[in-house]
Amino acid sequence: MASLIEIRDVAKVYKVGQEEVRALDGVSVSVEKSEYLAIMGPSGSGKSTLMNIVGCLDTPTSGSYLLEGQEIRDRSDDELAAIRNRRIGFVFQTFNLLPRADALHNVELPLIYAGIPARERRERAVESLRAVGLLDRMHHKPSQLSGGQRQRVAIARALVIGPSIILADEPTGNLDSRTGEEILEAFGHIHGGGNTIILVTHEDYIARHAHRVIRIRDGRIESDERVPVGGRQA
Numbered sequence: 001m002a003s004l005i006e007i008r009d010v011a012k013v014y015k016v017g018q019e020e021v022r023a024l025d026g027v028s029v030s031v032e033k034s035e036y037l038a039i040m041g042p043s044g045s046g047k048s049t050l051m052n053i054v055g056c057l058d059t060p061t062s063g064s065y066l067l068e069g070q071e072i073r074d075r076s077d078d079e080l081a082a083i084r085n086r087r088i089g090f091v092f093q094t095f096n097l098l099p100r101a102d103a104l105h106n107v108e109l110p111l112i113y114a115g116i117p118a119r120e121r122r123e124r125a126v127e128s129l130r131a132v133g134l135l136d137r138m139h140h141k142p143s144q145l146s147g148g149q150r151q152r153v154a155i156a157r158a159l160v161i162g163p164s165i166i167l168a169d170e171p172t173g174n175l176d177s178r179t180g181e182e183i184l185e186a187f188g189h190i191h192g193g194g195n196t197i198i199l200v201t202h203e204d205y206i207a208r209h210a211h212r213v214i215r216i217r218d219g220r221i222e223s224d225e226r227v228p229v230g231g232r233q234a
Contacts (some may be wrong), residue, residue: 002069004196005031005054010063012049012219022058023049025219033164036191038199038210039097046219048169051200055088055167056080061157068164085114089158089166090215093173096179098140103129103153104138110161128156148179155186159195166190166197171204175190208232 012024023048041047052058053065056072059080062200062206067087079155084090091108095104107125127139132152142150148162151171158166168187172180188209191197199210207213208227215222 001065003030004035004068005029006064006066007050007053008064008066010050010060010065011060012046012053016058022219024053024093026063027221028063028218029214029218029224031196034162034191035198036187036197036209036211036222038201038207038213039216040201040204040207040213041216041222042202044215047200047216049219050216051167051169051198054165054198055090056083075154085110086161087164089161089163090153091154091158091166091168091171093170093216095142095154095174097150097153097157099142102139102141103134103145103156105156106142106153107138107160110157114161124160125156128160129153131159131190133158142188145180147175148182151175151179151183152186155183155190161191164196166195169200170199170202171199172201179208194223 007029008026010027011022016023029048039047039050040178049058053060054184055189057077060073067083106126107128108121110122111121126135126138129135132155134149134152134156136150137145145153172183175183184206187197188198201207209232210227211232212226214224
């Protein structure tokens with residue numbers, strides 16, 4: 001059976017003035033369905049570039065990226081947008097919620113873009129908010145929610161499309177440590193339900209919640225290790 005993600009010898013080269021910068025240099029990695037993976041690396045390592053490629057926000061300069069068996073590299077911007085809207089749920093450090101919309105409407109947004117009828121949108125959004133324990137806050141606006149609650153709304157928004165992948169970029173970066181642990185506990189629960197999670201972080205204690213950790217340095221994979229059960233954070 002094919003992997004959910006198959007990245008083969010991927011390079012990404014950017015032009016900066018007259019110079020070329022190789023953000024990724026021959027990266028190969030496979031991710032199976034229902035994995036919980038952390039990608040780590042210092043600033044400038046290439047982890048954000050790899051995240052952007054996995055999330056169909058960017059395409060490789062060379063090499064191959066297969067998502068559920070389909071080649072992504074040569075897709076148009078419109079095709080990439082359609083793939084993101086159907087298959088990838090994003091959770092960002094800064095939440096990216098509409099300030100004047102309540103939690104329910106924020107969660108519904110991806111379904112509005114996908115053309116889902118209003119009744120189904122509401123049902124799916126309510127179920128996503130229930131999954132993150134925020135049903136009693138669905139009519140609250142972001143300003144009426146704590147940081148942890150706002151991130152839970154963002155997670156519910158990522159879940160509502162029924163994605164192949166949840167891609168989380170430093171999801172606890174704007175939260176205190178206790179609230180951050182609550183968000184990581186929520187990711188653990190979501191993974192337990194069968195979702196594939198890819199977590200981008202520079203913090204070791206966050207990466208230890210994952211089951212596998214890939215470290216990137218200078219555009220190359222430095223290590224790819226399974227996290228032993230005893231080493232994971234509960």
